[in-house]
Amino acid sequence: xxxxxxxxxxxxxxILSLIALGFNLTFGISGVANFAYGALYILAGFLxxxxxxxxxxxxxxxxxxxxxxxxxxxxxxxxxxxxRIRGMxxxxxxxxxxxxxxxxxxxxxFGFIGFEYSLxxxxxxxxxxxxxxxxxxxxxxxxSGLILAILxxxxxxxxxxxxxxxxxxxxxxxxLSLGINSDLVASLSVSLGAALAAxxxxxxxxxxxxxxxxxxxVLINALAVCIVGGLGSTGGVIFAxxxxxxxESFTAYYLESHWVMVVPLVAILSILVIKPSGLFGVHKELExxx
Amino acid sequence: MKKGFLIILFCxxxxxxxxAIHAQEPxxxxxxxxxxxxxxxxxxxxxxxxxxxxxxxxxxxxxGKMRPFKVEALDIRDAAPGVPVPEALLGLEKxxxxxxPAAIVVGPFRSEALLAGMDIxxxxxxxxLGTIAMxxxxxxxxxxxxxxxxYIFRVSLNVIYWAKLxxxxxxxxxKEFGFNKVYLMNQDVLWARGTANAMKKRYFLKTGWxxxxxxxxxxxxxxxxxxxxxxxxxxxxxxxTCFDMPQSGVLVKQWKSMKVPAxxxxxxxxxxxxxxxxxxxxxxxxxxxxxxEIGNIPCERYxxxxxxxxxxxxxxxxxxxxxxxxxxxxxxxxxLKDAIEKANSLDPDSLVSAIEATDRIGVMGRxxxxxxxxxxxxxxxxxxxxxxxxxxxxxGKRRVIYPDSIAEGKIFLPSWVKGKK
Numbered sequence: 001x002x003x004x005x006x007x008x009x010x011x012x013x014x015i016l017s018l019i020a021l022g023f024n025l026t027f028g029i030s031g032v033a034n035f036a037y038g039a040l041y042i043l044a045g046f047l048x049x050x051x052x053x054x055x056x057x058x059x060x061x062x063x064x065x066x067x068x069x070x071x072x073x074x075x076x077x078x079x080x081x082x083x084r085i086r087g088m089x090x091x092x093x094x095x096x097x098x099x100x101x102x103x104x105x106x107x108x109x110f111g112f113i114g115f116e117y118s119l120x121x122x123x124x125x126x127x128x129x130x131x132x133x134x135x136x137x138x139x140x141x142x143x144s145g146l147i148l149a150i151l152x153x154x155x156x157x158x159x160x161x162x163x164x165x166x167x168x169x170x171x172x173x174x175x176l177s178l179g180i181n182s183d184l185v186a187s188l189s190v191s192l193g194a195a196l197a198a199x200x201x202x203x204x205x206x207x208x209x210x211x212x213x214x215x216x217x218v219l220i221n222a223l224a225v226c227i228v229g230g231l232g233s234t235g236g237v238i239f240a241x242x243x244x245x246x247x248e249s250f251t252a253y254y255l256e257s258h259w260v261m262v263v264p265l266v267a268i269l270s271i272l273v274i275k276p277s278g279l280f281g282v283h284k285e286l287e288x289x290x
Numbered sequence: 291m292k293k294g295f296l297i298i299l300f301c302x303x304x305x306x307x308x309x310a311i312h313a314q315e316p317x318x319x320x321x322x323x324x325x326x327x328x329x330x331x332x333x334x335x336x337x338x339x340x341x342x343x344x345x346x347x348x349x350x351x352x353x354g355k356m357r358p359f360k361v362e363a364l365d366i367r368d369a370a371p372g373v374p375v376p377e378a379l380l381g382l383e384k385x386x387x388x389x390x391p392a393a394i395v396v397g398p399f400r401s402e403a404l405l406a407g408m409d410i411x412x413x414x415x416x417x418x419l420g421t422i423a424m425x426x427x428x429x430x431x432x433x434x435x436x437x438x439x440x441y442i443f444r445v446s447l448n449v450i451y452w453a454k455l456x457x458x459x460x461x462x463x464x465k466e467f468g469f470n471k472v473y474l475m476n477q478d479v480l481w482a483r484g485t486a487n488a489m490k491k492r493y494f495l496k497t498g499w500x501x502x503x504x505x506x507x508x509x510x511x512x513x514x515x516x517x518x519x520x521x522x523x524x525x526x527x528x529x530x531t532c533f534d535m536p537q538s539g540v541l542v543k544q545w546k547s548m549k550v551p552a553x554x555x556x557x558x559x560x561x562x563x564x565x566x567x568x569x570x571x572x573x574x575x576x577x578x579x580x581x582x583e584i585g586n587i588p589c590e591r592y593x594x595x596x597x598x599x600x601x602x603x604x605x606x607x608x609x610x611x612x613x614x615x616x617x618x619x620x621x622x623x624x625x626l627k628d629a630i631e632k633a634n635s636l637d638p639d640s641l642v643s644a645i646e647a648t649d650r651i652g653v654m655g656r657x658x659x660x661x662x663x664x665x666x667x668x669x670x671x672x673x674x675x676x677x678x679x680x681x682x683x684x685x686g687k688r689r690v691i692y693p694d695s696i697a698e699g700k701i702f703l704p705s706w707v708k709g710k711k
Contacts, residue, residue: 004515004516004519005516008513008515008516012513108326111331113326113327113328113331114328114331114563114565114611115328115536115539115559115560115563115565115566115569115611116563116565116566116568116569116611117569118539118569118570118571120571121571124571124573126547126548126549132519133547133548133549134547134548135543135544135547135548207512207540207543208512208536208537208539208540208543209536209537209539209560209569211536211537213371213510213536214510214512214536214537217510249516252513252516252517253516253520256505256506257505257506257507257508257511257516257517258478258505258506258507258508260507260508260511261508261510261511
């Protein structure tokens with residue numbers, strides 16, 4: 001039982017980090033809390049489903065197109081909406097949340113209701129680790145999560161664009177004075193965040209079905225992980241994913257499954273009371289000290 | 291000149307006759323339910339199908355005139371998480387006041403909304419033929435105060451008949467395979483919680499089954515590995531399931547990939563429709579799933595259910611995917627048509643009396659109402675309406691296995707599940 005909870009807890013933690021990485025990247029760079037994030041995740045899932053099942057494209061192409069189009073949606077979201085209200089935090093939250101709800105409800109309006117929307121698994125096999133059986137899709141989720149985290153680190157530390165991202169994240173005015181176009185970088189960060197949401201959707205959704213309602217759950221999970229880890233801190237996000245992921249798994253194993261959904265909410269509340277900037281957050285640290 | 295005059299006269303006559311036919315005021319049927327959920331959406335479609343059939347056959351005969359039905363639907367969102375019951379009731383009241391329906395079909399989705407909405411129905415005296423919400427408490431209220439609540443009927447299954455279906459199938463599993471160790475898993479919503487608790491207390495514990503565990507999952511939960519591993523470790527032979535959330539499909543995928551040596555039997559809504567075979571990558575062979583009303587699944591041994599299913603498939607291009615709602619919704623429109631013609635009036639009290647006297651053979655079997663205004667369900671379609679259990683075969687067919695009167699074959703066990711007999 002302990003081995004099972006350790007293995008599935010690990011998978012659960014990686015799923016949470018995959019879900020939260022894009023949200024965190026966008027906030028860390030542009031300061032925009034993209035509340036349309038869950039909708040972008042579902043958009044990617046449905047786009048992939050349409051390309052694969054309705055249009056009949058090969059699965060790989062369907063994946064590439066859906067990730068690309070979701071990234072473009074993020075870009076449009078920034079240029080059409082966020083650019084005009086950037087810096088007004090409440091307006092950003094309301095606007096992105098409204099857009100997210102609109103996207104999700106539009107899917108319902110166009111009839112995306114039911115259980116037939118599902119993406120195929122990449123490898124249809126299971127493996128045994130000790131006496132625990134685990135399907136290959138979950139193993140691939142773990143591999144994808146690890147690769148994505150490494151690539152993201154290389155991107156932000158060893159590429160020109162990544163360094164610009166970090167420059168804006170550290171101090172936007174100074175970055176501007178050095179010739180970095182902050183609007184361009186911010187729009188790219190929203191777009192890259194959307195692409196990460198799409199990648200998460202592509203690897204996670206084959207575990208079940210694509211439903212409009214899961215868009216809201218994704219947003220709540222991403223928020224929980226980012227708030228606990230500290231908004232803008234990638235290391236914090238990964239740490240918080242493991243904290244919440246294992247807390248959920250152990251709750252399911254040793255208490256009751258019923259309480260699992262409460263774990264992220266309790267985590268948010270606890271961290272807001274104890275350390276509002278999150279475990280590794282820097283944004284409000286000064287205010288907290290004061 | 292003369293020819294032109296004749297053409298104009300002919301056209302005028304044609305227009306006059308055409309207008310006269312369509313001038314018959316339609317009889318409005320209200321469909322207030324959760325249209326954003328599969329059961330609500332497909333029930334509404336089934337109503338449209340029945341209305342189209344009736345209208346194309348001439349309409350409803352009322353006081354010597356043939357009048358068409360007209361459907362007015364409203365999404366009251368009572369099944370959506372976070373929507374309070376009073377908000378759903380506003381929708382119910384809105385459709386009654388604005389569209390002035392002669393009757394309501396389908397009705398509230400969640401039992402909580404039905405119970406609270408009964409007073410509104412009673413206040414406006416609109417007959418309602420409900421087809422989704424299942425609580426028997428509505429029947430209790432009708433029996434306690436028949437004058438006030440006599441306008442409310444239920445064509446679909448209620449929880450009591452539902453429990454009988456489940457108990458009957460579990461008994462069959464025990465007799466055929468010697469199973470007597472069960473692990474219960476259900477979604478944490480009123481109907482599923484009620485079903486699982488009732489089955490545990492009134493069936494499993496009373497008939498010698500060993501209940502190894504009982505886990506309840508909040509709506510939206512999507513990793514069932516912990517419960518499956520517990521069930522496997524404790525030696526469960528049957529996994530009794532009750533879910534209507536889309537994420538419950540994950541349970542089946544995990545059951546298959548983890549090779550849990552227990553048979554899944556119960557209700558998992560994503561498993562009910564034919565599309566599940568492809569959605570779940572042809573990996574659901576062996577699962578036993580309930581269908582709340584026949585007709586939602588075509589039964590080879592009951593022709594009317596097949597006819598309805600095929601008509602639905604032909605009109606909408608896809609078969610019924612939900613196990614609950616569409617067949618009784620279709621049936622409800624025909625019950626209403628018969629009642630209007632029998633009462634020869636749209637007066638609510640006359641309609642109620644005519645509906646109470648219903649006795650017809652429909653797509654779910656024989657339709658009659660009891661004193662609580664609940665359609666009587668049984669095991670023989672000649673005597674009562676029917677629900678059923680089917681099993682997914684390894685080649686992607688849904689084979690009815692219970693009740694015996696319409697069973698199409700015997701239950702088989704997946705390769706990793708072993709029977710004791």
